[in-house]
Amino acid sequence: MSDVLSGYPLLLRGAWVTIQLTLYGSALALVLAFVFGLIGVARSAWLRALGRVYVEFFRGTATLVLMYWLFYALPLVGARFAPMFAAVLALGLNVGAYGAEVVRGAVKAVPKEQYEATVALNMRPAQRLRRVLLPQAVALMLPPFGNLLIELMKGSAVVSLISIADLMLRAQQLRQSTGQTTSVFLVILVMYFVIAQVLQLLVRYLERRADVMLGRRPARSELETLGGAK
Numbered sequence: 001m002s003d004v005l006s007g008y009p010l011l012l013r014g015a016w017v018t019i020q021l022t023l024y025g026s027a028l029a030l031v032l033a034f035v036f037g038l039i040g041v042a043r044s045a046w047l048r049a050l051g052r053v054y055v056e057f058f059r060g061t062a063t064l065v066l067m068y069w070l071f072y073a074l075p076l077v078g079a080r081f082a083p084m085f086a087a088v089l090a091l092g093l094n095v096g097a098y099g100a101e102v103v104r105g106a107v108k109a110v111p112k113e114q115y116e117a118t119v120a121l122n123m124r125p126a127q128r129l130r131r132v133l134l135p136q137a138v139a140l141m142l143p144p145f146g147n148l149l150i151e152l153m154k155g156s157a158v159v160s161l162i163s164i165a166d167l168m169l170r171a172q173q174l175r176q177s178t179g180q181t182t183s184v185f186l187v188i189l190v191m192y193f194v195i196a197q198v199l200q201l202l203v204r205y206l207e208r209r210a211d212v213m214l215g216r217r218p219a220r221s222e223l224e225t226l227g228g229a230k
Contacts, residue, residue, distance in 0.1 A: 007174045014170030015191055021087060021156040021166060022199070026149050028092025029099050033145075036096070037103020038129070051100065058097035064158045066090040071162045087159040095152045102144045106137040139210040146203030150196045157192075167191060 032054075039051035058066075067090035070081055081089070110133050118128040160169035167188055175184040 007178065010170050010174055011167065011188065011191065014165060014167035015195065017165055018153065018156055018167040019195065021084075021091065021159060021164075022149070022153040022195075024084075024088040025091035025095065025152050025156065028088060029094075029096040029148070029152065030145075032092060032096030033099025033103050036100035037107065040100060040104035041107050051104075055097045055100050058093045059101075061094065063090050063094045063155050064161070066094060067158065067162060083159070083162045083164045086162065087156070087164055091152055091155060094155075095148050098148055099145065102141050102148070103137070106140040107133055109140055110136045135213065139207070142203060142207045142210060146200060146207075149199050149203065153195060153199060154192065 036051045036054050039047045040055070042048055042051075067086055070086040070090055071083065074081065114132055114136065115128065118132050123131070156166060157168045159166050160172065163169070171184050171188045175181050178184065
């Protein structure tokens with residue numbers, strides 16, 4: 001076990017690559033989720049059909065197969081991607097498809113009366129979305145988005161198969177050099193768990209902020225005032 005712990009700089013470098021993959025992949029997934037999620041509630045049937053094709057195709061495609069296709073198959077027709085780019089693209093496309101359904105469902109879950117009020121106030125479609133519908137929908141999106149973020153982080157473990165030096169690849173290197181399989185994988189099990197907990201804490205913080213903005217939870221200063229009054 002001491003040999004494994006002495007190799008912690010190697011594991012930390014791998015963990016940093018895993019965190020980078022998670023950040024880049026989640027940023028791409030978030031953009032795709034909002035674009036295709038909002039397309040899913042558009043009035044145009046053609047736009048909704050386009051969104052449905054994206055969602056169904058990438059939800060039904062394994063991330064590993066998609067990553068292999070981007071990294072190994074596309075170069076055969078002249079399109080070459082760097083390993084990191086191929087991994088981020090595969091993770092983002094896959095998780096973004098799930099996220100698009102979250103966005104679509106959250107927007108449709110906003111009470112119909114809210115939409116009717118925006119029409120009565122003569123708001124333009126962009127104003128309705130930006131000022132009324134999305135603020136309420138985002139609060140509904142955050143818990144499932146948190147789950148998808150953690151799933152993306154865990155799914156990044158497969159990128160070692162295209163030679164990206166993430167936490168899993170570094171663990172394999174350390175296992176080969178020390179011969180300690182159980183100890184190495186126990187350590188990275190804990191490391192993945194810690195990363196997931198940090199991400200979960202971040203999402204919970206955003207949930208609290210969203211609740212405060214919507215008036216569902218009193219701000220900290222108000223709580224302190226109430227506590228002082230008691």
